Structures are given as structure tokens and as C-alpha cells.
Amino acid sequence: MPKNVVEMEIDEVTMELPDTKTLRLKWPEGYETDFKTGQFITVYWPDTPKYKRAYSLSSCALDTGFFEVTIKRDGKMGTRIVDWAEKGNKLFVIPPVGRFLPVLEPEKHLVCIAGGSGVTPFRGFAREATLRKLETKITILYSVRTTEDIIFNDEFRELEQKNPHFKFNVTCTRLSDSDPWPGRRGRIGADWVKEQISNINDTIFYACGPNALVDNAERLVLEELQCPKEQLKLEKWG
Amino acid sequence: MSSQIPDTLKYAKTHEWVKVDGDTATVGITDHAQAELTELVFVELPAVGRALQAGEACAVVESVKTASDIYSPVSGEVIEVNESLADEPGAVNNDPYNEGWFFKVRMSDSSTPDGLLCAEDYKALIGE
The missing domain is CATH 2.40.30.10 (Translation factors)
Structure with missing residues (x-):
């Protein structure tokens, strides 16, 4: 051993x-x-x-x-x-x-793209920023199949209440049309990501989850948003 | 780093390779697949004698990061499995096209199966 x-x-x-x-x-x-x-x-x-x-x-x-x-x-x-x-x-x-580390500097905005159990490291990001009362903005964009699949929903909502710089946004990809969920539906796309960004130069993108989601996030950030790869951190298979 | 994609094999879109010899197909997973999965720690293979349909999930691989189904690219009966993978799943990482083969199938139709990709098309599929 x-x-x-x-x-x-x-x-x-x-x-x-x-x-x-x-x-x-x-x-x-x-x-x-x-x-x-x-x-x-x-x-x-x-x-x-x-x-x-x-x-x-x-x-x-x-x-x-x-x-x-x-x-x-x-x-x-x-x-x-x-x-x-x-x-x-x-x-x-x-x-x-591991090197999937949050850059917890005051002017930074961490946009965290997650799928399924890939959200788990972002709980750590949000906890540390909240416990330290940091001004770093953290926005989680979380893709799940249905509302039954949201991990840490209550805890992230509580962290949003405690930390004005933290946002937890969910999109559901496989809800039936009759489901009353009032939130976003569909996959994470460039438009939704762009809505979160105020200054792209201070934004750091993180993606964690299944390979397909992480590959899509990489393409979105590097090609559609034309962001340098130094502002992107990836972790496959959450 | 680009992955190895031998010209002599056929490929499924789900990242299995197939080597056809007469009516026997040998199946494994590609170099690209093993690299994406990372270090394998467990391989579960189909039972010898099992009848498979092309596209059927018939094996499971588990790496330090994830678990994933493996699909049979051909229809037929499983006639042999690579039992050494039970003790040495890392052979799939080290030598995916030789020591790391998964199972052999006696194909119900001995012509080359439809829907499989040549090396060049598989290369395009994985963006290399």
C-alpha cells in the first residue's frame, strides 16, 4: 500500500x-x-x-x-x-x-457549466466563496434530465440567499410538455451562457460532467465565445 | 495527441472496433475510447453462447472516472471472451487492439456488417 x-x-x-x-x-x-x-x-x-x-x-x-x-x-x-x-x-x-481549482479573486466571474453529478465540485466552490464572504461571482449553469435529478437543490438555494454573488441556474433536458416546471428547458447553449457574462475578460469557465457536455462546453467557449483557452478549465466525468 | 486507428479494422460509432475473419468478428474498444475513459479498473464481458443483436449493450467497462456500456457492432453468438481482462483490465488501456480485445462473435451473416465505419470515417467522427 x-x-x-x-x-x-x-x-x-x-x-x-x-x-x-x-x-x-x-x-x-x-x-x-x-x-x-x-x-x-x-x-x-x-x-x-x-x-x-x-x-x-x-x-x-x-x-x-x-x-x-x-x-x-x-x-x-x-x-x-x-x-x-x-x-x-x-x-x-x-x-x-487535481487542477480543477476555483480562481477566487474579487473581480473574477466563475461560470460553472455542469451536467448530472458533475455539479459536485461546484458545491465546494460555492461553499468556500460563501464561507469566506468573497466578492467573486459564481454562476452555476446546471443541465439535468428532469427536476428529480437536481443534486443539492436546497443547499444551492440556501447559498444563493447567503451569498449575493452566487447564482444557481438549472435547465431540464427531458421534461414532458405537461410538467409544471417554470424554469429553463433544453441543453446549455451559447445564448444562455452569454446572458450570464458582463465582462468576458474577467470570466473563467469551468465545465464538469459527461464527456459530451464537457466537449460541447469547450467548443462553445473557445469557438462561439472566442475565449482564450487559459480562461477554461475542464473536468470530465464529474 | 492523436489516437491509433488501424486501417485494417472497422469501427462502430459507439467506439468499438471489429476485425472480421471469415464468419468470426473480434471486438474491442478503440484507442480513442480507452483514452476518454481513462484508467480501466473493471471489465464485464458477455457469457459465451449468448446471442447478440448488432447495437445491443453486452459488456460494461468501468474506469476510475466512470462506467460505460459496450455495444456489439455485429449480430451472432459469442464464442470466446478475453478472460484475462478480469485480472488485467489495464490491458485495454495499454494495447486496445491486441491484448485488450473483448469478445469474439460467430456472425449470423458473414458478410461485413453494414453501418460500420472505415478508419478514415472514424477518424473524422472523433475529430482527428
Whole structure:
């Protein structure tokens, strides 16, 4: 086992949706790590050490003493965690790495394009900016199939109330015509993204989710908005 | 970096490759697909003897980042699977067109299946 792998106990589980669960992994006593909001951890069960999965942190760097990851029932790991993981179980954790980091400077506007469970790192972005009372603008543009698929809806709405610089905008792609949802419908397109931007030079785009969504966001930002690639950060498979 | 797309193979739009030899088709996933999936940690293959329809989901791959269905590009009966992938799923990443093959099908129609792409068309599909 590599030296930096740490066994952590599941301290709390929260069902966010019927197929999506948040695990709070408690740091062992004396554990310290230098990590940043937006990074991901890699986990595995003690009985299957060769079988690992990586998940973005849904907690932020100010949340110390634990890591939180929010996991959809997807594949064997996602199924085992969502259906069977419970408080007291232990997982091995490879500490956070990754460069999908929020630029939390006062004049910046972070436009965060998310699909499905790709919204999870943006919870960390919004939490850190809100806890630190930052003036950085953060706008999440979240694509889901139906209103039943919105992860962290209540929490993001609460963060909007606490943080005047944070906006959580949802579009649904597969609602029936008879659904009473008053919000936006259809995929994330250039027009909707452009509506959010006041000064494109101070805007940093983030995209996280399925490959098709991330590829589309990349094309949209680089080709349709003619934005330099330095202002774009991508994370496939949330 | 551009991915390997051998001229000798046929390709499905869902990123499987097919090598036809007589009435037998060998199936795997493309170099582009393995790169998009990232490091594979698990491969579930169809049972030998299973009858497949072209386009049917028949295998599952799981990487450190995601899980994804694999579709059979041809119709027929599964006659062999690459059992070594159970212990070494990383062979798909390291050698997707040889050691990383998934399964072999005795095709119900031995002519080259319709709807598959040549290397050049697959290259265009993935934007390379």
C-alpha cells in the first residue's frame, strides 16, 4: 500500500437523491493534508484494493476533519456505495489531487457549466466563496434530465440567499410538455451562457460532467465565445 | 495527441472496433475510447453462447472516472471472451487492439456488417 493512502471511516451518509449519496469520510486522528477546493480523491474498499474510483470533493478546503464526496449509482463502485455503504464502514483514500481549482479573486466571474453529478465540485466552490464572504461571482449553469435529478437543490438555494454573488441556474433536458416546471428547458447553449457574462475578460469557465457536455462546453467557449483557452478549465466525468 | 486507428479494422460509432475473419468478428474498444475513459479498473464481458443483436449493450467497462456500456457492432453468438481482462483490465488501456480485445462473435451473416465505419470515417467522427 502506498504510504500516502489513508484508511478513513464513513462518519455520515446522506441520500441526496434516490440514486445519489454523499459520504463524509472522517480523517483519522492527527491527519493533516494540504488540499484545495475542486480536487478529487481516489477511494477503494479494503477487500478490493485493485478496484479504485476517483470522485471530486463536494466539500471545500475550509471543511477540515473530513472529506465529502457525492456519488451516483454508476458502475460497481457507485452501486456498492449508494446501495450498501453505511456509517462505520471504512474506505482507503488516496489524498486529493487535481487542477480543477476555483480562481477566487474579487473581480473574477466563475461560470460553472455542469451536467448530472458533475455539479459536485461546484458545491465546494460555492461553499468556500460563501464561507469566506468573497466578492467573486459564481454562476452555476446546471443541465439535468428532469427536476428529480437536481443534486443539492436546497443547499444551492440556501447559498444563493447567503451569498449575493452566487447564482444557481438549472435547465431540464427531458421534461414532458405537461410538467409544471417554470424554469429553463433544453441543453446549455451559447445564448444562455452569454446572458450570464458582463465582462468576458474577467470570466473563467469551468465545465464538469459527461464527456459530451464537457466537449460541447469547450467548443462553445473557445469557438462561439472566442475565449482564450487559459480562461477554461475542464473536468470530465464529474 | 492523436489516437491509433488501424486501417485494417472497422469501427462502430459507439467506439468499438471489429476485425472480421471469415464468419468470426473480434471486438474491442478503440484507442480513442480507452483514452476518454481513462484508467480501466473493471471489465464485464458477455457469457459465451449468448446471442447478440448488432447495437445491443453486452459488456460494461468501468474506469476510475466512470462506467460505460459496450455495444456489439455485429449480430451472432459469442464464442470466446478475453478472460484475462478480469485480472488485467489495464490491458485495454495499454494495447486496445491486441491484448485488450473483448469478445469474439460467430456472425449470423458473414458478410461485413453494414453501418460500420472505415478508419478514415472514424477518424473524422472523433475529430482527428
